[in-house]
Structures are given as structure tokens and as C-alpha cells.
Amino acid sequence: MDASSETAPTKELPIGLDPNTEEDYASLSKLLQEFTRIPSIYKAWTFKSKSGRGTQAMFLSSQPNLLANTRRKFSSSASITKEDGNSVNFEWAPLPVELTGVSTVVPSPSGSKLLVVRNPENESPVHFKIRSQGHVEKGFQIPQSVHGSVYTDGWFEGISWNSDETFIAYIAEEPVPPKPTFSDIGYKKIRSTDKDCGNWKGQGEWQEDWGESYAGKRQPALFVINVNSGQVQPVKGITKSLSVGQVVWAPQTEDSYQYLVFVGWSSDPRKLGIKYCYNRSCALYALRAPVYKSENGELEIKDSSAEDSPVLNLTQSISSAFLPTFSPDGRSLVFLSAKSSVDSGAHCATNSLHKVDWPAHTQISSTTKIIDVVSSSLSATYLHLGNLLNHLSSLLLHPTLGLSCTGGKVMSIELM
Numbered sequence: 583m584d585a586s587s588e589t590a591p592t593k594e595l596p597i598g599l600d601p602n603t604e605e606d607y608a609s610l611s612k613l614l615q616e617f618t619r620i621p622s623i624y625k626a627w628t629f630k631s632k633s634g635r636g637t638q639a640m641f642l643s644s645q646p647n648l649l650a651n652t653r654r655k656f657s658s659s660a661s662i663t664k665e666d667g668n669s670v671n672f673e674w675a676p677l678p679v680e681l682t683g684v685s686t687v688v689p690s691p692s693g694s695k696l697l698v699v700r701n702p703e704n705e706s707p708v709h710f711k712i713r714s715q716g717h718v719e720k721g722f723q724i725p726q727s728v729h730g731s732v733y734t735d736g737w738f739e740g741i742s743w744n745s746d747e748t749f750i751a752y753i754a755e756e757p758v759p760p761k762p763t764f765s766d767i768g769y770k771k772i773r774s775t776d777k778d779c780g781n782w783k784g785q786g787e788w789q790e791d792w793g794e795s796y797a798g799k800r801q802p803a804l805f806v807i808n809v810n811s812g813q814v815q816p817v818k819g820i821t822k823s824l825s826v827g828q829v830v831w832a833p834q835t836e837d838s839y840q841y842l843v844f845v846g847w848s849s850d851p852r853k854l855g856i857k858y859c860y861n862r863s864c865a866l867y868a869l870r871a872p873v874y875k876s877e878n879g880e881l882e883i884k885d886s887s888a889e890d891s892p893v894l895n896l897t898q899s900i901s902s903a904f905l906p907t908f909s910p911d912g913r914s915l916v917f918l919s920a921k922s923s924v925d926s927g928a929h930c931a932t933n934s935l936h937k938v939d940w941p942a943h944t945q946i947s948s949t950t951k952i953i954d955v956v957s958s959s960l961s962a963t964y965l966h967l968g969n970l971l972n973h974l975s976s977l978l979l980h981p982t983l984g985l986s987c988t989g990g991k992v993m994s995i996e997l998m
Contacts, residue, residue, distance in 0.1 A: 618646045621656065621678075628662075629693035636663035640689055643678065655681040686734040688741045688750075695719070695747055695809075701731040708732060708754070712809055722812035729814070730755030730800055737857060738802040738827035740844065748881060749873060750807050751817075751829045751842055755800040761786040792825070792853045802826055804844060806872060806883050815872050815883040817842065819891045823849045824867075828905060832868065833912030833940065840871040841946060843896070843915065845904045860930050861923040866896040866903045866915075868946055894948040896938060901925055908940065915940050916955070 625642040639660045644653040658678040663671050681687065685701040700709040707723035708731060733739045733753045741752040761783045791797055804817040804826050820826060829844040847856060847864045856862050870891040872883050896915070897903040901924040906917045914937045922931035935956040941947070 614648075618648060621645045627689055627693075629689070629691075631661070636661055638662075638693060640693070642681075642687070655684065657681055657687060685732065686739075686741070688743070690743045690747045691745060692747065695743075697741065697743070697750060699732050699734070699741070701734070710807065710812075720809065720812065722807070724807075724814055727757055729757055729803065729805055729816070733802055733827065735795065735857070738796075738825065740827050740829035742830045742842075744831040744840065744871075744873075745834070746881075748809055749831075749871070749883065750809060751831060751871065752805055752807070753802045753827050753829060753844075754805055756803040758800070759786055790849070790853050792856050794855070794857050796857070804829060804842070806842075808883055813883060815885065817869070817872060817891075818885070819869055819893050820846075820867075821893070825849065825853075826867075830906050830908065831871070832915075833908060833942070840873045841868050842871050843868050843906050845906065858929065860902075860920040860933075861927055863901050863924050864904055865898070865900075866906055866917060867893050868896055869893045894946060896946075896948060896950055897952060898948060900936070900952055903936070909937075913940055913942065914938070 621643040622645070623641050623643045627640045629638045629640075631638050639662055641658050641660070643656045643658065645656070647654050656678040659675045661673040663673070665671050683700060685699045687699070688697045689695065690697075694714060696713040698709075698711040698713060700711075702708060705726050707725045708729070710720075710722040710724065711718055712720040731754060732741070733755070738753050741750065743750050763781050763783050765781050789801070791799055801822075802825050804820060805814055806817060807814045824846040825848075826844045826846055829842055832841040832843050834840055844867055845864050846867045847862060872885065872891070873881050874884060876882050897917075900919055900921055902920040903917050904920070906915055908915055916935065916937045919934045919936055920931065921934065923929065934954065937953050937955055938950045939953075
């Protein structure tokens with residue numbers, strides 16, 4: 583028989599799969615691969631350029647790793663300049679840097695230092711590194727007896743340098759509470775940290791967590807670390823029913839005290855549901871940081887009682903307040919609010935933008951007047967700005983932006 587007359591072998595398909603479906607799978611998988619090659623920016627910071635021209639920016643981005651079912655994290659930088667005609671030019675660094683094994687990074691206000699945090703996968707210490715000018719300046723290991731993993735999620739996460747870049751405030755899991763130890767003769771009053779085959783430890787008192795992605799994580803607590811010495815001090819005075827997050831250092835006042843502003847979520851009546859529930863009430867609080875002047879005039883951290891540092895609720899007249907940030911001049915504390923969700927019960931509604939005047943010459947008060955900047959009841963002209971506010975909490979951590987709106991569209995974003 584002539585070879586040319588022979589028919590090509592028929593490709594066998596799996597049962598239930600026809601040629602059209604197979605072609606669709608191939609097309610969709612190719613499309614998925616194209617989408618996964620596009621990185622997503624999830625954090626950004628801006629700094630004043632040392633040359634005085636333009637602005638320096640740092641970005642954190644991520645990209646899906648389909649085979650490992652994880653996300654790759656990258657750090658990149660850019661120089662932002664304003665061209666003629668009000669156009670903005672981004673000059674990107676040649677290549678991004680992959681952050682392998684890094685939980686999060688946070689630059690200092692000047693951009694000259696970088697905090698690198700590595701959370702442990704077991705009961706090992708948390709690793710802090712301070713990088714400066716291309717080298718590791720300091721390295722600290724925080725044992726589990728001080729605190730657990732640093733929160734790096736979108737809600738409880740909060741890492742903030744002070745203006746002098748000598749202290750860092752952050753949110754981490756509270757230390758593991760002591761667990762009862764038992765042996766073959768019963769309960770042991772003297773607890774031992776050593777592993778002994780003749781002893782076993784109980785689970786201790788049950789503690790409710792926030793559920794969802796926070797299942798198994800301990801209560802978020804506020805800590806301050808001295809960048810020079812590595813000394814860590816828990817901030818006292820915060821009630822146990824309050825879960826804290828999104829901490830920022832406040833500008834120094836004339837009374838020489840340094841204050842911390844943070845968001846607090848009450849566990850009453852219950853905890854479950856927070857990450858995807860904007861209708862959970864929260865407020866901004868302020869308290870004095872455990873930072874004091876020593877006899878030689880240097881600042882140091884030390885233990886302080888709750889009476890020395892009362893916690894002040896700054897937003898008593900509004901049902902929701904989060905993502906606090908201070909204006910460059912330090913005169914205003916700006917924050918977002920999901921009061922439309924809280925007051926209506928809707929899981930997600932339009933966020934609003936508010937501010938309070940921050941006192942420079944008077945004492946901080948819990949009766950501060952809240953000023954509306956962008957209301958949640960937006961007209962059609964500001965509809966696009968309202969949508970932008972709903973995304974600010976997942977992107978902008980440090981930049982101060984001026985928005986110019988015309989005809990219902992955000993026409994320009996000017997870095998100030």
C-alpha cells in the first residue's frame with residue numbers, strides 16, 4: 583500500500599473531553615499564564631530626593647507562583663519627576679529585587695534605613711535586620727517569650743519608625759501564656775521550660791481568635807524596639823478586650839512626650855469576622871510611648887504603668903476610623919472611615935475621609951472635633967474619588983497625595 587494513502591493516527595482524548603474543550607483549556611491556561619506575569623503593587627512609600635529634584639519612591643509588588651501556590655515578593659524603586667505640561671515621569675530602577683524568606687520590609691522616613699522582618703515558621707525567634715547604605719547595620723532576634731510573629735496582614739499590620747529613626751513601633755502576637763505542666767504524679771507547681779519525657783503540658787486557657795486567616799494567631803499587641811540597642815518594650819495600658827493595629831508615631835508636642843496613634847477593634851460582643859467585614863466598629867486611640875529621657879539626655883525605652891499612660895479614644899463621635907496618617911506639617915491626623923458600612927450593616931460601602939487637628943501647643947484630648955474631608959455621600963462629581971478611597975487601605979502606607987478632580991475623574995495625582 584502506498585504510504586501517502588495511509589491515514590494519520592487519531593489522537594486519543596481522555597473520557598469526557600472533546601477536541602473543543604481541550605482547545606479551550608489550552609487557551610485559558612495560556613491566558614492565565616499571561617495574567618500571572620503581571621505584578622501587583624501592594625505597598626508604596628515616597629521620600630524627598632537628596633538632590634532636591636523630584637521624589638524617590640519605593641514599591642513592593644507580588645506575582646503568583648502557580649506551581650508552589652504562593653506569591654513571589656519583589657522590591658523596586660523609581661525616581662518621580664514632574665515634566666512640562668504637568669505630566670509625571672517615572673524612571674524605574676533596572677531590575678526589581680526578589681524578597682526571599684522575608685515577611686515584610688519597611689523603610690525609615692528619610693529612606694536611608696530599611697527594616698527587614700523575618701517571621702519564624704515554628705517557635706524560633708523573630709528576626710529583625712536594619713539595613714543602611716547597602717549593608718546590614720544591626721541584627722536582632724526577638725524570642726517567643728517577648729512576642730510571637732509580627733503581623734504583616736492588611737488590618738492588624740502596623741510598623742512605624744519615629745521621626746528620629748531611633749525607635750520602631752509595631753504590632754506582633756502577644757507572648758505565649760504559661761501552660762500548666764503535669765507528670766505521672768499530677769500537677770507540677772514549678773514549671774519547666776526543658777522538654778522532659780516524664781512531663782506533658784496542657785493547652786492552658788482557651789482564647790478566642792478572630793477566625794478566617796487569623797485562626798490560631800494570638801492577640802495582637804503593641805511593642806516598641808530601640809533600633810540601636812535592640813531592647814523591646816511592650817506598650818502597657820491597653821485593655822485586653824481591644825485588638826490593636828495600624829500604629830503610627832505622632833509628631834512630637836511641646837510637652838516633650840512622644841505619642842503613638844493606633845486603631846483598636848473591640849472584641850465585644852465577639853471577635854469572629856474582621857478581614858472582609860468593613861462593618862465592624864473601630865476607633866483611633868492615642869497613648870504615650872514608653873520613651874523617656876535618661877540622665878545624660880538620651881532617649882530610652884522603659885517599662886511604664888497604665889496610670890502614667892492613659893489610652894485616649896480620639897474618634898468617639900464616629901463609628902469607624904482606620905488607616906491613620908499625619909500630614910507633612912504634623913498639624914492634621916487624617917484617616918479613613920467605613921461608617922457607612924458600620925451604620926448600615928453592609929459588608930462594604932463607600933469609605934469616607936476625615937481629619938482631626940493635632941495639637942502642637944496643648945495637651946491631647948479625646949474630645950477632638952472630627953472634620954469631614956470627603957464624605958461617603960458623594961455626588962456623581964466625586965464618585966471616582968470615592969472609589970479611590972476604597973482602595974487606599976491596600977496600597978498607600980506613607981505617601982501624602984494631593985488629588986485634583988475635574989468632571990468626576992481624577993485628573994492628576996501630585997506628590998507633595
